[in-house]
Amino acid sequence: MNILLDESAPRLIKTRLAEFSISTVQEMGWTGLKNGELLALAERQFDVFITADQQLRYQQNLAGRRLAILVLPGNQVPMVSRLLPMIAQTLRDMAPGTFVELPLPL
Numbered sequence: 001m002n003i004l005l006d007e008s009a010p011r012l013i014k015t016r017l018a019e020f021s022i023s024t025v026q027e028m029g030w031t032g033l034k035n036g037e038l039l040a041l042a043e044r045q046f047d048v049f050i051t052a053d054q055q056l057r058y059q060q061n062l063a064g065r066r067l068a069i070l071v072l073p074g075n076q077v078p079m080v081s082r083l084l085p086m087i088a089q090t091l092r093d094m095a096p097g098t099f100v101e102l103p104l105p106l
Helices: 012-016 035-045 075-091
Strands: 002-005 021-024 048-051 068-071 099-101
Touching: 002 035, 012 021, 012 075, 068 075
Parallel strands: 002 021, 002 048, 048 068, 068 099
Antiparallel strands: none
C-alpha cells in the first residue's frame, strides 16, 4: 500500500508508522498544488491520501475515485500522536475509494 501524506498532515505520521510506505507531498515535489490536481496525480501512484483538510469532501467531487482518503480531525502533533494506533488500524482496513474521517480523540 502506497500512502501520500498531505502538506496539512504532520510528518510524524510517516516517521512513527514506518510499517507503511508513506511519501509526503513535499517529497513528491507537489507542494502548493490545488486539491483537484493533487488528487488526480496521487491517484496514479498511491492507494491512500492522508490529509487534515476538513473541507476536502465539500470542495472536491470524490465519487468514482479509487484513491482512499483518510481525513484527520486536525493537525496538532500531540493530538495526532494519540491517534497513531487508530490511524494505523484504519489504514490496514481501508478499501479503494473509501473516505474516512477520524473523530477527535477523547
